[in-house]
Amino acid sequence: MRKILYILVCAMFSFSSCKRNVNIREIAVSDSLFQVIVIDPDDINRKEPFKISTIVEKIEYVPLQTADTVLMGKMNKLIVWNDQFYIWDQLTEAIFCFNSKGQFLHKIHKQGKGPDEYPRIYDFTMDMTTGDIYIYSDMSKTIYAYTEKGEFIRKMESPFILSSFGIQGNYTYYYLGRTPNADFYSETFPEQCRYVVMENDEFKHEQLKYIFDDKYLQIPSSRNVFSFYKDTMLLVEYLKPEIYSIDSIGRLRSKYRIEFLTNTYSPSFNEEIDLERMESEKKNGNLTTLFNAFFETDDYLFFNYARGIIGSAYVNKKDRTIHNMGYFLMDDFNQNSLPSVIDFVDENYMYKSVEPAFLIRRQLKGNFSPYLDGMVENMREFDNPVIIKIKLK
Template sequence: MRNRQYNFLITLFTVLSSISCIDDARDFDRGKNVIGVDLDTIQFQPSINDLFEKVEIIPLETRKESIIESASRLKHQVYNDKHYILSVKQNKLFVFDRKGNFVKTIDKIGNGPGEYRMIYDFEISRFDGKLHLMTPYGRMLIYDSEGDKFIESFHLPDSIRAVHQFKILNEDIYVFNSDSEKSDLYFYSKSKNTIVSSLSVMPNFLTSTPFKYARTPFYYYKDSLRYFMGYDGTVFNINPQNYSLEKRYFLDFGKRNFMLENLPLNESVVYYFEHYKSISNKIATGFAIYFETDKYLISRYSYNNNHNYLFYNKSNKTLMTAFKLKEGIQLSLNFLEKDTLYSFIPVEFAHLYVNDKVVSQENFNRLQMLSSDSNMFIIKYVLK
């Protein structure tokens, strides 16, 4: 009983600390970092031409060894003109060229040096071009850029039992995100072989709920690394000097802002899913994805029981939001590379995301040639 009271007090303290952090986060430099979003007047349902220069279909070659079994839990990077696609469910990295021709898989399952049992994230470093594969139990395996030669590995301290994503902040510092440890962010120095800083940002009980990011809470913008809060959409810049979070953007939905203090504590994941469905009818929450380019800040959020995309044009400060486009299809934006967004779609769901009004006849024909046995295809959206 005493333990329960103790746990309750700890949880209450954690949430109150987070709430004070959120209030602080909302105390932005108004007009500079706060983006007001009035869902009563914003342009809903723009046309594909309002957003993108062109949309292309890239079928991924179908071979026994090239099949990506699920579109869930994928990570993607374009490097040296090739698509690197990590399937967390299959524990392997698929490599295709720009046209979708299969190149190879990088598959190191095993117990020897340079091998793993599970892989949760990857990145080809923009600093040295080396391929990094991260296991969820805190081991980083480093290979040459082709993934052929194992170079070295490092391991986080044993006190950190699980990490779920990582990014490379600079030549020495790796930032790990954990959804199940006391801290959310761990800054690891490779040269010192130690954690140099850690940060607690989000209440632990939110990490298994829909009130959080999908796939990753990080994104790069040029040389900056950003981190965002899934429940209210606050975006921070991660300072590479002192490892602090600096407020960068806050989407202010006014009366439709999500208030963490109204969320009941420590319920089941099923409860939070039902709660999410009921409140996302009238509250903007579930900020699952963020992208940023020189021109746009793009986010996917839940409102009106739909996953909507918000496009904020940074230069003329205009906003558009979309669940479905005028052309009658939904958007699916999963990965950004420069000014191009990519999505991976299984053939059976093609009709939801593509029709002959949004792609050229040549691209539409490519789609028509696919069958239910075909590998998934890429939709490539080039931003205006």
């Protein structure tokens, strides 16, 4: 695979706050250095899939326990904390918790109208310092806080409609994304901001100013906007893929920008959106977008991209090289095709997930290792998903 140089480019970006009254503290981000990741989605090995052993020491498959009371329908988001798997199941509106061996521990399933219940789950996150779980319901515009064991703590009403959120200590980070918040920004609308910070339920500051347009509502958005890097959080924007780190008081700092060489149109919040052109370039394969979260470790950066199908790439921070893994990955330890979507990354592991039905079908066609072959023999098609725990080099 040909390596593309990891380029550092000075990008002059400044952001000012949306001031609505004299009590709101204004904040601006100083001009800073974006590290620009330039990648060509066409630069892949078309003869054989990327071998995961290139960056991986070993792979473990962890079947999640299945029972009548422990049955998931659609795994929508995974967070790994304290070597435990926390999974949002969209079908049952629940957060499941499994240990590192896949054994079921407990779940939060409190859908209802009670004081400690939520109408439905729109997004969830965790405070990685405490393990507390936070669920946002768009129906009530409220965040519900629970301990990592599922005990109710409190609820916090949100003054606006949000796309995603993150929690760290006393700070709550809201990403409003493409949604109109005319009530919250009544004095300035359609001018509003995409990023708002609250401290102990009090407004702190805001960044990423833009002019809202109804066209934004027709552009798909992700709820995996925030990711974790040690004791720091990252925010990723999808319309124009830019990644920010969040400092100790919630301010955004410019960090990375991804540029796809196949793109002939690069939409952003800083200019008018041409939906017809976006659709045309997408059909012609000339519009590649970021997909899912952006992950960082001390040694690597990982991300998915979408160009009709989902591909993946990584940056080796040690030698500053970019590697396009492409659309097909091979677990050459076990002779199994891996899904390209990355669900979660921590300092030592990358996590993916796969349905048992896929492994069962692959077993009939392939030549699995004895380890994986024996595991699949005991699976049923509609069992809970299998977590693939990938040890990074």
